[in-house]
Amino acid sequence: MTQRRFIVEPRGLASIRLSIAVPVLSVLAALVVGGIFLALTGENAIEVYGEMIDAAFGSSRAISETLITTAPLILTGLAAAVAFKMLVWNIGGEGQLLFGAIFASGVAIWLGDGTSSAIAIPVVIMASAVGGAFWASIAAIPKVYLGTNEIITTLMLNFIALNIMNYLIFGSNSPWRDPESPQFPQGRPIPESASIPEFWNRLDYGIFIAIAIALLAYFLIYKTRWGFELRIVGDSADTARYAGIGVSKKILGVFLLSGAFAGLAGGLFVAGPVGGLDPRSLDLGLGFTGIIVAALARLNPIAVIPVAFLMAALINAGPALQSIGVPSSTVTMLQGAILIFAVAGEFFIANRIRRPERTDAAPDKTEAAA
Amino acid sequence: MNETWPIELLAAAMVLGTPLIFATVGEILAERSGILNLGVQGTMLVGAVSAFWATFNTGSLLFGLLMGIVAGALISIIHAFLSVTLRVSQIVAGLALTLFGTGLASFLGRAGDDPLVGNPSAAVFEPILEGGLADLPVVGPLIFGHDIIVYLAWLVAGLASYYMFRTKAGLSLRAVGEDPASAEAAGVNVSRIRYAHVMIGGALSGVGGAYYVLSVRLVPTWQDAPIGAAGWIAIALVILASWRPWRAVFAAYLFGAAARLGLTLQTLGEPWNNVPSTLLATIPFVLAIVAMIVFASGERARHLGAPAALGIPYFREQR
């Protein structure tokens, strides 16, 4: 008679403790792996990590800078979370953010100096949402009406958006370009009236807008009919159709909403710290980082907030590393490692491992199949 | 004025398409086993930096190639473990791998007291025939004037095709990608086949990445973004090639041409050279989207031949 070494058994519901412990452990594990690579190349990992913590939290300036990056990251995290929850694989957050920035800066410049802030700021922010949704629609519409796989289309659109932005600033004399600096191409600063006011160092009220949207998203998904339908489609699209839910419309709606969130991230940048369409300050990979945020937050909009803060800290530490001679790509490496461990951690959240006992065995799959 | 531009474009397309062939055929093998690996971009980069480092320190191209293969295979084990053993979301796992691989490659290229970045390669792949057949018009540059890796790509595509459709092992591979439960019932070891093919895919991606930094016709210097978006394009090419290796060769060459088109236009004088380079750079990506929409949608997608179990984690009936 043979005995198995251990059994893997699906866990019904994960405890809150576990849902927090696993992401935290993922970060720690990633730091260890990063530490190994640092050591292999002759760096002192403790020193490097210390420098990173300092750069992110070491002064009032550092914290406010981290919060500045947190705001758009909350939004790209929401963009990924909302889409992935319905198994819509929108990995075009990068491009949608850029188009949000393009629309926002375009509208701001067009409105000009004369409009009051009370009008200009909301209009510019909404324009960014429209911009992101528009860019997402290029992938969403073929998916919904033609069944085209969105993974590849959203991905390709990222690169196209990047090149369009570069074209607007570096490749032409478009209205987005700063006329006061013909030798050195850069984005034209938006009017003061369209800028969100700052209140702590460079930090502006945009962070509150982002948090408010996260809370709204949570309410939408878990407390409304629309959200209930979203969760059904995400679990089983066939069942949703059987229940009378218009699945295509749902997918389109969620896809565009996801794009709008990412676009808003771009809008907050433009109306906030960047102040215009500036490729160098916008091409930060926040769309991709948003995916990491969403995965660590286990697709929960409220959890996105603290996770985004943590990721923002990591990102802001990057430039500081260069000053001590360590490649800033350490940050990207750590981000990737965190995501790998977070994804692996999902296994431990969804399953329980234990030694077999007398009354044990596996669930009867034939039942469920019948 | 450049009258031979079509031939030059095609020849360049073949060179640019060669790393795409390796990555695409590799991913075809992985996806035929049912595993979607979005980590191709990261794997190619890791293969590139490893191959560059190996050649830089030993002067041997062969050693560089081997390192590229090994590095690609090793880093793919992560994806295989996540997808086959832990059975988590393959899409997120692949993205994680690309992120990690991209960061790692960049890190390794810049780390240490004497970083690789900025250095030209110690050795490069050059065309094997000097003069003679390579000087013939048309067939010269297109067929005889390439380096060995271009020919190797053809061999790899041919072998993969034969393997998949004419051998028992290839049959098992296809069965695993279509219906792993039935394959298992017939006695096939699903996990082993998936692990193996994800790693082979990684190894081939590693070769593709290596070619970018070791070929005289490309840019054999280590920089931060040596392969552009090749890994991502390869994933699209798998679909456009209907998961068949020979079609991947043509798709890869097509995209090689698309990538080169910008440069070619600039040599053609007015009015072609007025098109902004930033917009020309979008050609391959626009082509990919259009091709996906036209060839890979709805109705057509069903006859495309996507392995039925692609991307779906396989839960073996527990014993």
Place this chain on the structure above:
Amino acid sequence: MTKTEARLAIELRGVDKTFYGVHANENVDFQLEAGEVHALLGENGAGKSTLCSILAGLYRPDSGEMLLNGEPTVFRTPKEALAAGVGMVYQHFRLVPNLTVAENLALGHPDLGQRLNQKELHNTAAELGERYGLPVDPAARVWQLSVGQQQRVEILKLLYRDVKVLILDEPTAVLTPQEAEQLFKTMRQMASEGRSVIFVSHKLHEVKQVSDRVTVLRGGKNVGGVDTAEAEPADLARMMVGRDLVLPTREEAEGFGKAVLTVTDLMVDDARGLEAVRGISLKIRSGEVVGIAGVSGNGQRELAYGITGLRPPTGGKVELDGEDVTDMNVLAHINKGIAYVPQSRLGLGLAPGLTTEDNLALKAYRRAPYSKGVRLVASSFKEKGAEMIERYDVRGVQPGLPIRLLSGGNLQKALVGREVELEPKVLILRSPTRGLDVGATEAVRNIVLAERKRGVGVLLISEDLDELLALSDRLLVVYEGQIVGDLQTNEATAERLGLLMAGQTEAST
């Protein structure tokens, strides 16, 4: 020949297996002789499939031992079982749909070399098919074959591996009576070659017809093995069920009300765009149960989809209570009073990852008390959920956990209960008691009869003739997308139905 002289092909001693607290096999002894057809009889849930899965190497017993030709053996995988000559044809076939018949036969075969020779494979397949009376087209892709043909391929696969012990799990569930006859001939031929066949069934008449010996399982235990020739059907039935069981059956109705569902010349395509329903007309009156018999794959699924709006018909008309609903969307159908219990519980009727409460609200959530405006009222989900769980006796529900953890019977009770709570005018059910144990079958039948009494028009689409005969007032038979028979239940016999199901019209016999 006594048992001690005959060589035992397989012997099980004290085999025990538990799933999640359910004792599927309890201390089971079992003896299989060489060259016999041995029936394994029992109700759904008695443990037959589990026992066979252990024999075939799919599961490993928690305790007990297995002897193959007298030698103690352990199968760790189905591969090892096949190598030792033991193979099983499962209820859900293990064929790769996109590969050809020949490729499926070759898959995983240990004696074939690496180079695949298509011609040789085709010849072998054709030869085998002829020898055993199971002809198939080697070049056809499996998805193109009918269910009966697919089963033939499954059997050929095992014969190609030269298995000595074949296990067939409820093979006649998907066959017409005539196809079942052919299968029995094949089984006897295999037995005459010295192979052993284990034939799992819950149908007494089949067991009597084809087997040499019968073992009865009940509640996970072996309650007795007899020679078929000596066994009385009544005894076997009592052993199977443990009590004198009469499943709920309809009483004659006084009369029926007006038509609640009228279908005229309905045409519906299947998922591939081919015609599946080719001009079906039917009428169901209030308080009437109309049964549709037929082998699976003759358009039943598409008929249900067409009537419920899940697939827009390409022709014809569907009228609900006089109103033309043909081109309306699914939501409109639901709101106008059509309820549907599909054959796929998890994955169509129920969302596997959502909780039981959420699933019970799946169609009613748009209205009070589940929602108020755009907001959901969480307490209503809990309260109404608890109500329904009790009313329909859904057991094993743990709050907050996904519904897929429930057993088949409880899933079905929840599903049928939910549909019935909607107080529909028309209730459509497809194979509602398939795979359910006796208790759940009883419950579901009672619900259907209660709805009938309430004046609901019921359309019962099923492959289970016993169920159809017990519950229907009228019986239609569907074949290749058309209705080929319309009988009053008291005129219907299994034989007549079987002929119609196989496409033989009455006139031609």
